[in-house]
Each structure stands twice: as C-alpha cells, then as structure tokens.
Amino acid sequence: MGPTRAQFIQYAPAALAVVPLVAGPWSALVAAAAGAGAWAVDTSAPVLRSLIACGFTATGCGIAAGEVLASGMNPLIALGLAVPAGAAALAHHRNIAGHTPALLPTATGAGAAVGQTSQAQVITAYWREFISGPTQTEGRTLIQAGANLEHVGLEIDGDHVAFTGIITLPQGQQVRVKAADIASVYGVPTSQVELGDPKHYAPNALPVTVHLKVPAEQPQITAGAPTTPEEQWAAYVGVPEGAMPGTTLTLTRYDGPKDWEGIATRERKAIGTVNIQDLAGNLNLSTIQIALAPTDKPSQVGVRVMKEHALMHGTMLSAVVDELSMDSRGYVRAGTYVDGRAALLPLAQPGSGARHLYLVGGSRSGKSGLLEQILLSAHRSGIAVVLASPQAGTIAGASLSAYLGDGLDEAMGALRLAYALMLDREARYRSPAFPFTDPLLLFVVDEAHMLLSASSPHHLEAKAIVEQLTRRSLKRGIGVVLATQTPLAEDLGNSTVIRSQLLIGGGAVFLRCAKGQGSLVGANAVEGAEGIDLSMIPSQWPGQYAKVADRDMSGLATKAAAKPEDGTFGLGYLLTPGSQAVQFRSLYLDVPPVSLAGGERPVGIEYCDAWRERDAIAQTPMVDKRGKNLIGSLADLLAAAEGAPSSQEAPHHTPAGPHAPTTPAGPARPGGAAGSSDGQELIKPRILELLQEHSIPMTAETIARKLETPANRIKPRLSELKKQNKVTNENGLWRAA
Known part of the structure; x- marks a missing residue:
C-alpha cells in the first residue's frame, strides 16, 4: 500500500533535504517529481507553493553540495548545506499544520530567546496573513494592504504576554487599521489593544500594543490594609480627623462586613455629639445603614451597621394599641427604635405641666400619620386638643380635637384661642404650687410654616403668639406641637426662640425632607442631631426597587394593600432633651387611628372665660397693625373681644366624654x-x-x-x-x- 496524500506532502520535503547529500544534481529530478506528485493529488495552492519552494531550496543546496564534492573540497562544507534544506522542510511542516501555533512561549531558561523569536515570527505571519498581506487566501479581504507591522517586540512577565510594534505605510498614506480589527485577528478583547493617538504620530506610522494574555484579577488585600470592622474603625473613624477621634470599637455581634453591632468607647472622656454624615463617609456606607444608640455612659455609644434595615417591615399600630396611652412618666409610644426598643415620645411631665414637640417631614414622609397617632394618644390619655390646620382637610384624626381651625384664617383663630386659654389659666393659677385640676391641653399646628413664614398674611401675629406659647405655656398644662415640612429657619418665622423652646421643652421628630432642604448643619443645626441630612433618607429601602407588575387589564385590581416595606414612610430620627438623635420609625397605621377611639367624643376643655368667648376671641387680632404690642392679659383680651360677635353655640366638635365639662350649649x-x-x-x-x-x-x-x-x-x-x-x-x- 503506497503513501497517502497527506503523508506524501508531509515527508517529501524531508526527503528533499537528505537527497542532496547523495544525489547531487539529481535532486532537481526529485524536486520536480515531488511538485508533480503534489499537483496530482490536488493539494491546496498555499501548500503547493510551500512544497515547490521547499523543493527549490533543497535542489539548490544539492547542486551546491555536488559542486563542493566534485572540486575535492572538505566534505563537511557539503554537509553544512543540508541545514538550509532542513529549515525549509520545517517551515513547510508549519504551513500545513492543522492547528494554530501557540502564541504563548514554552521555552524557559536558556531557550527563552529562541521562544521569543518564534513568537515574533508567528505574530508577524498572522499580521501579514490577515491585515497587510501580501499573503491572501481566496475569499478573504485584507484589512489594509501594505500596513506592515515592524519593530516587533515581546513583553513576557509571568502570566502576562504582550507584543509591541509600529504600523507603517509608505509616505502619503494613512493607517486605517482599527483596534477591533487587530483584536479579531489575535482573538483578544478590544480593551486589550492599545493604539497610539494619531495626533501625536505621523499618519503613516502608528505604534500598537496588544496584550495577548492578561492575568486574571484576584481580589487581593494590600499588606496592612484594614479588613475587620475594628481595624476599619481604628484606621478611619478613631483617627484625629475621623468622625469619632480617640475611640475604639468592640464588636458585640458580627454577621458580615455590613451587618454588625458594637460599642464605641473613648477612654475617660465623653464622646459628645457625632456627625452621622462623617461617620457614614468613614465607613463607606449610606447614612441610612448606620444607627447610633446612646448608653448610660457618656464615654460609650452603641453603633449598628445594617445590610438590610431592621425597620423595613415596620411595627403595626394595632399590635401596640395598649402602649398609646400615656404612662406615669408622661410618655407615649411613637414607634420603634432601630434596635427594637419602643420609641417613647413625651406628651406631659406629671406634676409640672405639658411638653412641646417639633415635627419635621416633607410630603410622603409619614408626618400626617404621626400626627394622627399623636391625636389618638392624647385622646386615650385624657388630653384635650386644639388643632390648627391651615391646609384644610389634611388630618384624618381631626374629629378627636376639642376645637378645630380648618383653613388658614380658622387656624389663626385656633392659635388665638390657645393663647387666650394660657392667659386664662395664668389668671386663675398664680401660685407655682397651684392645684392643677384642669385637663392637659395639646395645641397642634400642622403646616405651621403657612402661618409663621414671612409670606403668610398672619406672619407677625402668629410669630408673636407662638413665641409666647412656647415660653410660658408648659407650666399651665399646655403643650405645643409644631409640624413643618423642612427644618429651615424661615419655616418658623426666622425665630430662634420658637425652635429653642420647642427642643428644650420636649423633643423633635425628623422625617425625610426634599433634596437640599433637610440639612441640619449651619443655621439649621440642632444640638444632638448635628450632621444629619434628612434629604438623604431615601424614599425606598436600600436594595429595593419599584415593582411594576404586568397586569391583564380585563382583571385589573383597583385596590392593592400597601406594605410597610413598600416605602420608608415614618423613618427618621427621634430627639429627646439631653440625648443624641436616634434612628426610629413611627408606627405603621394598619388601621385608622380614629377607629381605635371607640366612638367616644373628644376630651373637652374646662369651662372658663376664654372658652366661653372662644368664637369672639378667634376673630380678634391680638397685635396692632405693625405686628407689635401683643395683648398680655386676659382682661385686655376680653375687652378687645367685646366688639366681636360672641356665640354661645357649641364648637364644631362638641366636647364630650368623661373628661369633658358640661357647657351652656347642653x-x-x-x-x-x-x-x-x-x-x-x-x-x-x-x-x-x-x-x-x-x-x-x-x-x-x-x-x-x-x-x-x-x-x-x-x-x-x-x-x-x-x-x-x-x-x-x-x-x-x-x-x-
């Protein structure tokens, strides 16, 4: 059985390389026979050209060897002529190989230089075959003929292999080879091909670097870099420029790099107030993922880092309804702290009077829901409520109030009535040790900026009255709750008295505000809440996205039950006097608060001169046209109200219930x-x-x-x-x- 076509093409050049040593000039006949045989077996044109070139090389070497032997020269010279013939045979073997030669060097040590040279040859062959020519396979178009790759150099360093070169063209031509073209030829991503900027090089000479192999990126930790929470705290938080300089962290729970709890301690020195923004920046987290909890020691503070927020699922109002009534200390439950403890809000101070509250929250932040909750707690605690709502119809729990001023002018009337009630109680209870038998009174103002801001028509009078109420009303059993949309000073009539008295006399609740309007720094700084930016509280929980479901319009659901995790309603910070603002969330109103009142009539206000003349008082301005000289006594107020129409009719919400007195309207x-x-x-x-x-x-x-x-x-x-x-x-x- 004779040789196969593949065997003939593969081994014929080897025979041509040996024949010159013995056949001399007769090797030409062997080369011709090899070429004819290759043509006869119908081999491809490139392989045929390679075989003929190999035959010619072997023939030339054979003729030269024959002349050397005939002239009597040294036979070693004739033997040396076999080396070019052998190289031609090796080149032909590479041309007919069925697989792509490896681009990665295998030679090491002394043979490294030989490996690099081989790689450079293969790289150049690829370039000529697919990019510049002159070699061109039938049916394939060169990328740019004549764009040769010259000055090829290899860079081999461990797992990294790259080659550099210069794409050159004759003078007057421009390089049009793109990075994507080169990447497709060498089978690498386009990002691993670097072409020089044509602005800095000649149009016909452009440098190129191709990274044939890039080592895989391994997540390595730099030697000495902080990894544990304690190390990160020491490196970024406890340093002099950190948020809590001089402190150390002791972990109490660790469930991952973004889910842990600990105690920050400063040796023999109080920590003081902490800037939440700075702390979040030190730990590379968002402010909503960090919560601080004060401890019994001023030198320690609890720190909690959360991957999934602890208050995402909320606390249902119906589940803690028994905690809405005021306890013996005057506190009611307003929500839940981030550590799971009940968030308590002071409504009264038994034995010495009432408490104030400053409530801040923008649209869709949960402010109205918290106000409804406060009205319900006051009702269940036997506290009478005077409600001023400049934006009519916004409080669902308005029916729990003894007097309602619904609308801008009516809200101003409620404000005048609250001031008159304070004057009345001051006239009746002059001694500090008075027997306090009248019900506690809570004066609630929703959207207070509509009355107090400079753009309000009642600005001067409202500012004067609220300043006096916040200063003098607590000992008379009257607390003030002011709700605004931002913590900006202009929302409180640019009055530092109002804000300071609210914070000293009770506390504050800060909910989400509009972007750019929630920063508690600078002129809006609040002691105990420094660095908090309420606009950074997101409308959605971290990691949660708005869910849009594909629905069949034929069966579209018109009602969908909202879940606490659908938004961050009620999420914010609770600040009580002498403490740090703590992250909390108000109760989730899974039932209407009014329904928990049991249908009882609102707690009534004691029958007194101010209450008897309430309608006339609500219509009587208490400052002059310049906004000054506020009426300072009940007698002067009643005298000023004599000219106003007085009605003995019951108010819109008639006082009733066990704490309500009987009025002449009954x-x-x-x-x-x-x-x-x-x-x-x-x-x-x-x-x-x-x-x-x-x-x-x-x-x-x-x-x-x-x-x-x-x-x-x-x-x-x-x-x-x-x-x-x-x-x-x-x-x-x-x-x-």
Missing part, C-alpha cells in the same frame, strides 16, 4: 346655671359624681365652674356632704371619701 339641668330652679338636693349628687369621676382633689371654685353653678351655692352643699362623710377636705381641696 340641655338645661336642675341646679345648673344661675336662674334655673334651685334643686339643691340635686346639686349634691352632681358634686359627688364629679369628684368620683375625676378622682382628683378640687377647690370649691373649680367644682362650681365645672358644674356652672355659683360658688356660694356649692360651698354649703360641700359642708353637708362632709358631715355625711361622703367627701373630705384637706387644705381647701375636696375629694370623694
């Missing part, structure tokens, strides 16, 4: 107001009922005012009840036996 009761039938025997049951219902000591004047009966009629009845051992009297204070 049905006539025996022994009630002056001029009615005496019915003295019916007065005593009413006195007993009043004392038993309130369970607090009262003076005879207070009992008379609540029963709308002259005091000279009440005192004899009290003496009779005392003889019957039904009431007791201690230092002028009467209570049920």
